[in-house]
Amino acid sequence: MFSYKMPCGVLHTDTQMTDTEVSFTPRLWEQRYCAVIQILEDPRWAPKIKSVIDFGCSEMKLFQLMRRIETIEKILEVDIDEDVLKKNVLFIKPLVADYVRRRKRPLHVDVLQGSVAESSQELQSIDAVVALELIEHVYDDVLSKIPTNIFGFMQPKLVIISTPNSDYNVIFTRFKPLLSNGFRHHDHKFEWTREQFKSWCLEIVDKYPNYMFSLLGLGDPPEGYTTVGHATQMVIFVRKDLLDMPLLTPLIDQSALAEIKSYKLLHSIDFPYFVDTRTKEDIIWAEVLFELNRWKINEDTYDVALQAYKMPISYLLCRTELLGATRDILDELLKENKKCVENDFILIEESDDDRSIDENDWDNPIKCEPNADHLSDHNECESWD
Template identity: 60%
Template sequence: MFSYKFPCGDFQTLTTMTETGITFDPPVYEQRYCAAIQILEDSRWKDHIKKVVEFGCAEMRFFQLMRRIETIENILLVDIDEPLLRKNSTSVNPLVSDYIRHRLGPLNVRILQGSVADSSEELRDTDAVVALELIEHVYDDVLSKIPSNVFGFMQPKLVVFSTPNSDYNVIFTRFNPLLPNGFRHDDHKFEWTREEFKTWCLSIVEKYPNYMFSLLGVGNPPKDIESVGHVSQLAVFVRKDFLEMQLESSLVTTPKLDEESTPYKLIHSVDYPFHKDTRTEKEKIWTEVQIELQRFKRMANFSENEQDPFQDTYKMSIEDLLERLHYVGATKDVLVELLQENNIKVEDEHVVMEDSDYSDEESQWFDPCDLSERLSQEAVLIDQDQEEEECWDLSPET
């Protein structure tokens, strides 16, 4: 095991117990989603998580958060229930706002009908696996195959499982009896105590020693009853090379498919629009040079011209300009070459800009920030218009 804390700190949640029942603010399912997103966005591995598989995606509510992670390029949504997948397949399509405020990189989303127990070609090269409130819905024969498929065949860098904590059920039964099957949901095949869940996790890392795990939870217990733990318990499995540890064994380069596995069935696939910058590196730097020179002139007009109303020349040091361009990787040699190519005068390590007879609005030195800001504001308004399409069902299973 290893110690893990949420990157953004503990959740600020409220659990309230009254005479008639218990409430969670925010709802426990939202807490689970936020926990999984924080884990995916952990700076230690975020840039290495390009392909994510969510098993048990159901109505695809979690996807609406996951799709906003810019570094993810492929999302596979997998569930055994084909009619449910077809019913909700259009919910993964891009919104109008996605065509205005493009992603910075590509995103392909596929909805697949299949079992978490079956290996399939589509699962190769997966970086992260998420399975929220899934394992308690499967029978023993499927449960026993999950570790070999996830940790043996897929070998991801990161895995997140969540499942109900049955230790918490003593609080629920104070208000209402459990269902006839003895669980919180009529499709649950089991509900584990914290010790049972830990035992299952330990069995996985014993068989697959390239992984370490940490146990967390969401849905705080009421005050003075902390001994029952959280409503929902989470396990975070991380491959040792992402914990700066040596792998116990080499990864299997081309793991074999289980001959008994049923191939996955593609239900829906969609590519999100994204901004593809086709400029060369020099063209990108030159655009930024123009912006910085124009900004310098504007600032000079506000300050120096008050002292010298007849000033018609502006000088900006090469050193100052380079410092402002560090984020695009500009070097002095490239900068000087660009200035020469574009007939910009350089004297004594300074860029010399002559005042022009035309206004800023007509100037070749443009500043696209104003346009960018307007587009962002329009995108926010469109997102607000689409909010109803993206809102979640308020009563998923606890």
């Protein structure tokens, strides 16, 4: 096991219990989705997670969040219920906004009918697996095949699985009894305690030593019931090389296995994206022009004697360094384009109104406005998100 903390800190949630119900804010399914997105966007491994499979995708609500992660270039939406997939397949269709403000990288999406317990050609080379509230819906014979398929055949870098915590059921039964099958949902085949879930995870890493795991909880217990844990228990399996640790056993290519089948492809789509063919210097200069023109809206920077606005080069460097700019690059670009520089300030003449910026250069301006703070301390740049 290893200790894992969310990269953006703990989720700000609230659990309230009244005489008639227990409620979660945000709702429990939203907490699960938020946790998954934080984990996928964790800067420790986000650049290495380019493909994700969502087992048991159902209504594809999680997809609407995953599709916004720019580092992800391939998403597989998989469910055993073909009718549910056909009913919700339109939810993967790009919106008008996706054509107006295009992704920086491609995104290919497949909707597939198949089982999490069956090996398929489509599962080759998938970086991350997500299976939320899925394992409790399968019988033991299927459950026993899931680790084999995911950790033995797929061998992804990251796996996120969630399931109900049956220890928490004492809270729910205060207001209404469990269903006739003894569980929260009519289709649940089991609901594990925290110890049972932990034992299952330990068995997986014992059989597949290339992985470590960390347990998380979502849906806090109400005041006075902390011993029951969280309503949902979640596990993160991380392949050790994702954390720059050596693998204990080599990864095995099992693509030649005779029993490999193919999932049924129901729909496939590619999202629009913007291909920037400019050089790095062209991109930096476009941002420089944007900043030079925008700087003139602040009359406090106008020098009457010089009849020009004064912009600190340190500010311009701060605004463009994310694009790869250095002081040497800026000096060369300013010199090539005959911009006057004096005592580490760029002099912007009042009539100097560059309008040669391509309309595509305005797609991704860095959100940082010149203000009094910038004028008082030219070495700091406040970014807004």
